[in-house]
Amino acid sequence: MSSGIRDFGVTFSSKIFILFISIGTQSCLAWVLGPGGRGSYAVCILFMTLLSLVFVIGCDYAGIYYVASKKISISEGVIYTFIFCGIGSLLAITAGLIIMQLPFSFLSKATSAEFHLSFVLIPISVFSQTVVQLFTAMRQFGWFSILTIVSGLSQFLATLAFVLVFKCGVKGALFANIVAGIIIIIISLTILNLKFQTRWMIPSLQNLIEMFFYDVRHYVGKLSSQINFQVGTIILAIFATQEEIGLFAVAITLVTRITMIPDVLGTILLPKVAADKVGRKELIAQSARLSGIISGVALLILVIFTRPIIFVLFSPAFLPTISLIRIMAIGILVRCAFKVFVPFLLGTNRPGIVSIATVFGIAVNLVLLWILFPILGITGASIAVAASFFAMSTILLVSFIRISSLGLFEILHFRCSDWSAFGEAMRQARRKFSFVSSSNS
Numbered sequence: 001m002s003s004g005i006r007d008f009g010v011t012f013s014s015k016i017f018i019l020f021i022s023i024g025t026q027s028c029l030a031w032v033l034g035p036g037g038r039g040s041y042a043v044c045i046l047f048m049t050l051l052s053l054v055f056v057i058g059c060d061y062a063g064i065y066y067v068a069s070k071k072i073s074i075s076e077g078v079i080y081t082f083i084f085c086g087i088g089s090l091l092a093i094t095a096g097l098i099i100m101q102l103p104f105s106f107l108s109k110a111t112s113a114e115f116h117l118s119f120v121l122i123p124i125s126v127f128s129q130t131v132v133q134l135f136t137a138m139r140q141f142g143w144f145s146i147l148t149i150v151s152g153l154s155q156f157l158a159t160l161a162f163v164l165v166f167k168c169g170v171k172g173a174l175f176a177n178i179v180a181g182i183i184i185i186i187i188s189l190t191i192l193n194l195k196f197q198t199r200w201m202i203p204s205l206q207n208l209i210e211m212f213f214y215d216v217r218h219y220v221g222k223l224s225s226q227i228n229f230q231v232g233t234i235i236l237a238i239f240a241t242q243e244e245i246g247l248f249a250v251a252i253t254l255v256t257r258i259t260m261i262p263d264v265l266g267t268i269l270l271p272k273v274a275a276d277k278v279g280r281k282e283l284i285a286q287s288a289r290l291s292g293i294i295s296g297v298a299l300l301i302l303v304i305f306t307r308p309i310i311f312v313l314f315s316p317a318f319l320p321t322i323s324l325i326r327i328m329a330i331g332i333l334v335r336c337a338f339k340v341f342v343p344f345l346l347g348t349n350r351p352g353i354v355s356i357a358t359v360f361g362i363a364v365n366l367v368l369l370w371i372l373f374p375i376l377g378i379t380g381a382s383i384a385v386a387a388s389f390f391a392m393s394t395i396l397l398v399s400f401i402r403i404s405s406l407g408l409f410e411i412l413h414f415r416c417s418d419w420s421a422f423g424e425a426m427r428q429a430r431r432k433f434s435f436v437s438s439s440n441s
Contacts, residue, residue, distance in 0.1 A: 014145030015260045018152040023313060025156045026253060029173055030314040032163050039245035040110040040170045043237050046230055047106075048118040051096050052126050056088030060130050061270075061346055062215040067137035068271035068347075072207055074138060075198045078189070080211055081130050083203060089123035096122075106237035109245065110170065117174040124181035131188045136267050138196070144267070147188055155180035217351045232381035235369050240378070248378045250314055251324035252385065255332055258298050262291045262339035269340065273347025281404035284344045285411045292337030293414075299329045299336075324382040331386030338393035341400040353399045361392030 162172030372380025
């Protein structure tokens with residue numbers, strides 16, 4: 001447990017740093033691009049993300065699971081990630097170029113050059129994120145934290161340069177992502193080569209096939225989970241103005257930053273669960289309680305101070321997002337508490353349940369969007385997002401209860417040890433730089 005608290009402290013502190021950096025990046029984009037330009041940027045990132053999700057299969061969770069469970073070496077993890085990323089990215093870019101020839105209305109929300117830059121970002125984004133995640137499979141959370149900070153800082157500085165200084169607009173914002181991705185890939189591969197002696201190996205067809213089918217089982221869930229966050233923006237990209245897209249994109253981007261809390265816990269828990277025969281169910285339950293209380297405090301602060309936060313960081317033009325943020329915050333709280341069950345299901349080789357939960361969530365989202373968007377506009381889209389989080393979280397909770405044999409009271413009941421773990425985690429977070437350096441010395 002003590003190592004888990006230290007890992008949480010190191011990783012959480014880096015995420016806090018990244019939170020402030022990412023908010024700075026979003027603030028720069030909001031003030032310089034305005035709602036319209038921010039909407040164009042959101043559409044480009046959305047298109048790139050969806051293409052990546054649809055065509056790049058076999059990376060991320062498959063690589064983490066197989067390296068963490070020692071089914072493959074870290075060298076193989078890097079090689080297989082590169083293979084899946086390369087093949088999937090080529091298919092994604094080809095599909096994107098074909099789609100751009102079709103008369104889809106969302107293609108008018110950004111220029112052709114901006115969409116082409118987003119295609120260049122596909123392989124860079126996928127590989128940079130996945131290779132950094134591989135450090136968590138080896139429980140190298142110190143290096144993971146350092147690389148995460150470098151990635152966020154690189155994007156922030158590149159955004160300032162290309163958007164604020166050189167006035168390159170949406171194209172500059174996209175190019176900043178490309179530059180940051182290239183930097184983190186170079187640094188990550190250098191560390192893996194020097195410190196962990198990664199080397200070239202002939203790929204095993206059997207391992208490639210096994211990783212592919214592991215990700216296929218999680219594919220629907222992974223795709224649906226991301227779409228569930230973005231489906232409102234997808235619908236708006238078709239029917240709404242660029243300004244409305246920009247407002248909704250800023251709202252959902254800001255409120256979903258709180259999910260970094262369960263994401264940090266998931267990053268730590270997945271390799272632990274994968275290495276344990278019974279999946280560390282008590283640790284998962286405690287993590288869910290901690291995630292719920294930490295996220296609740298963060299969301300309460302956000303809801304209380306929404307107006308000054310939006311006014312100062314994103315400009316008065318984005319004040320209409322206040323009500324959207326407060327609506328979505330309700331669903332995000334439930335999502336943050338029960339998202340911790342995802343690494344349990346993935347680490348115990350049950351990715352299909354995650355897929356079922358996320359598909360159900362997106363179905364609720366789509367139905368409510370269809371009903372509410374014509375009546376309430378982007379407010380209806382926010383209600384649909386919140387409801388989808390409730391639906392998804394319910395299935396995750398029920399599945400965890402069934403598999404773990406823990407009762408609902410056992411899972412949700414706070415204990416003195418929870419408060420002790422919470423306090424220790426916060427103390428670890430305050431010592432972030434000393435822990436990051438000591439974990440890699």
